Amino acid sequence: MSLKVRINEDMKAAMRAKESARLSALRLLLAAVKQREIDERIELDDAAVLAVVDKMLKQRRDSVAQYEAAQRFDLANAERFEIDVLSAYKPAGLNADQIAAAVDEAIKATGASAAADMGKLMAVLKPQLAGKADMAEVSKLVKSRLSN
Template sequence: MSLKAQINEDMKAAMRAKETARLSALRLLLAAIKQKEVDERIELDDAAVITVVDKMLKQRRDSVTQYEAAQRFDLASAERFEIDVLTAYKPAGLTVEQIAAEVDAAIAATGAASAADMGKLMAVLKPKLAGKADMAEVSKLVKSRLSN
């Protein structure tokens, strides 16, 4: 079953169980997926759906920090619940050691030696690690490896 179909089934289950908060989060996710499909006139595969989930997770995390800064803990709590719902659709992430091994392999494969080669290195790493690792953390690791 595709990830999109799984989300649809989970939405139906939430509807039957009358879980309004979960249903709302799943409807937002399906709306974002549908919007992407309409905009690009394509049917999204699992990798593209994961990209949409990642984008929504990033938005929710940003919202949580802003709500907490504004002392709106009720809204931050609602965003955290949506983060929990969305996280269920992400594949298992890689460990720090696995990410470091991928970075080292990419450095060896590309011959990157300085910070000027970072773009070339990230272009190799992004397809391998997208959806499995936080690319901001990967970028920090690459910078530290190239500066040594």
């Protein structure tokens, strides 16, 4: 079952169970997927749907930080709920050792040795790790490995 179909089925189940908060989050996700399909005039595959989920998760995390800074904990909790709903569609992430091994392998494969090679290295890592690891954390790890 494709990811898009799974999200659609979960939306129907949330409707039947009258889970309004979950239903709202799933409708937002499906709307974002549909918007991207219309904008790019393509049918999104699972990898592209995961990219939409990642983008929405990042937006929700940013919102939580802003709401907490403004002392709006009610809104922050609503965003956290949406994060939980969206996170269910992400594949199991890689652990720190697996990410470090992938970075080391990419460094060997590209011959990267200085911070100037970071773009080349990230270009190799992104297709491998996108959706499986937080790319901001991967970027920090790459910076630390190349600066040593």
